[in-house]
Amino acid sequence: MNLLLAEVAQATQRLAAAGVPSPRNDAEELAAYVHDVKRGELHTVPDADFDARYWEAIARREAREPLQHITGRAYFRYLELQVGPGVFVPRPETESVVGWAIDAVRAMDVVEPLVVDLCTGSGAIALALAQEVPRSTVHAVELSEDALAWTRRNVEGSRVHLHQGDAFAALPELDGQVDLVISNPPYIPLTEWEYVAPEARDHDPEMALFSGEDGLDTIRRIERTAHRLLRPGGVVVVEHADTQGGQVPWLFTEERGWADAADHPDLNKRPRFATARKALP
Numbered sequence: 001m002n003l004l005l006a007e008v009a010q011a012t013q014r015l016a017a018a019g020v021p022s023p024r025n026d027a028e029e030l031a032a033y034v035h036d037v038k039r040g041e042l043h044t045v046p047d048a049d050f051d052a053r054y055w056e057a058i059a060r061r062e063a064r065e066p067l068q069h070i071t072g073r074a075y076f077r078y079l080e081l082q083v084g085p086g087v088f089v090p091r092p093e094t095e096s097v098v099g100w101a102i103d104a105v106r107a108m109d110v111v112e113p114l115v116v117d118l119c120t121g122s123g124a125i126a127l128a129l130a131q132e133v134p135r136s137t138v139h140a141v142e143l144s145e146d147a148l149a150w151t152r153r154n155v156e157g158s159r160v161h162l163h164q165g166d167a168f169a170a171l172p173e174l175d176g177q178v179d180l181v182i183s184n185p186p187y188i189p190l191t192e193w194e195y196v197a198p199e200a201r202d203h204d205p206e207m208a209l210f211s212g213e214d215g216l217d218t219i220r221r222i223e224r225t226a227h228r229l230l231r232p233g234g235v236v237v238v239e240h241a242d243t244q245g246g247q248v249p250w251l252f253t254e255e256r257g258w259a260d261a262a263d264h265p266d267l268n269k270r271p272r273f274a275t276a277r278k279a280l281p
């Protein structure tokens with residue numbers, strides 16, 4: 001075993017002892033990052049090239065700083081995004097939400113779909129849709145100036161139109177025209193603060209996480225905003241906490257102008273997102 005792999009094995013034990021949920025993955029990712037190689041190439045790093053800054057990176061992860069803040073990058077579907085303090089780190093569970101949305105847009109058989117991503121954060125959802133639905137026009141809305149510093153870098157050179165502002169007042173010029181509204185908004189109940197993992201609680205922006213006593217304040221307002229923006233027959237997709245699957249679809253009722261409200265699980269089979277179609281007149 002070369003020196004680097006031996007250090008990785010030791011680092012894995014340290015991260016596990018610190019309660020890091022995926023210690024081997026993170027020890028390897030950090031080794032690859034510090035030595036500027038791919039994870040599969042760690043065994044090729046000569047012993048003489050071992051970089052002691054690896055242990056600085058491990059100490060930061062041990063203190064539960066998010067892996068993505070240390071490396072400055074996050075992977076989301078086919079994208080590599082820039083992230084750091086001030087912006088929410090995109091999560092793997094959101095990838096399946098976007099997957100469903102992409103299938104829904106393709107099934108619409110609209111030549112140039114019009115898509116809006118509310119609460120875009122790093123721009124992960126908007127960028128994935130723009131990349132994977134080639135003829136789409138994608139608008140992304142974000143309120144936080146700190147987050148937008150990262151979003152602007154990520155959307156540079158892409159087809160995403162970025163707007164700073166409150167999601168609930170966003171894009172009145174598109175009212176009644178949008179094919180898909182998608183959002184991964186803040187949804188954690190304030191009462192659950194103490195149960196949130198330290199990586200999120202101490203490093204994701206508060207505004208990205210919490211939304212009122214039951215966590216549903218933002219989603220309730222997204223429901224109205226989506227209804228305003230969508231064309232009849234257009235679709236809304238909203239991520240929620242795995243404890244909210246029994247509540248969120250019920251916000252999209254027939255009385256409020258919706259059809260086909262449903263809830264969907266993520267890859268871990270946990271309730272993860274609600275969808276509905278704007279009713280035809």
Ligand SMILES: C[S@@+](CC[C@H](N)C(=O)[O-])C[C@H]1O[C@@H](n2cnc3c(N)ncnc32)[C@H](O)[C@@H]1O
Binds near residue numbers: 186218
């Ligand atoms: C859970 S994060 C999700 C970010 C991104 N959509 C993702 O999936 O990685 C929620 C985002 O909503 C933004 N946000 C919260 N309230 C907002 C509002 N009223 N209008 C626009 N953005 C808002 C936060 O700043 C944060 O970036």
